[in-house]
């Protein structure tokens with residue numbers, strides 16, 4: 422199990438505690454931790470807006486069966502993908518600019 426999977430399971434556990442009646446005494450702390458996780462994620466999206474492309478693992482190309490090299494279709498060969506949170510921030514900014 423990777424650290425990323427463990428972190429996701431911990432966040433899921435926090436969400437369950439925050440929403441359900443499993444541990445009513447810890448509900449406030451769970452919400453606080455969830456908000457802290459969201460803030461850290463938004464900070465990460467601001468500082469590091471790109472992540473490695475999952476299709477080519479950041480290489481930008483695929484090796485064919487006969488020794489050929491093709492550019493990755495998902496990232497157009499740059500090996501980077503915009504994070505989901507950054508896409509949300511960009512959409513909000515676009516919407517705000519449209520309203521002005």
Ligand SMILES: [Zn+2]
Nearest residue numbers: 474477493496
């Ligand atoms: Zn790629």
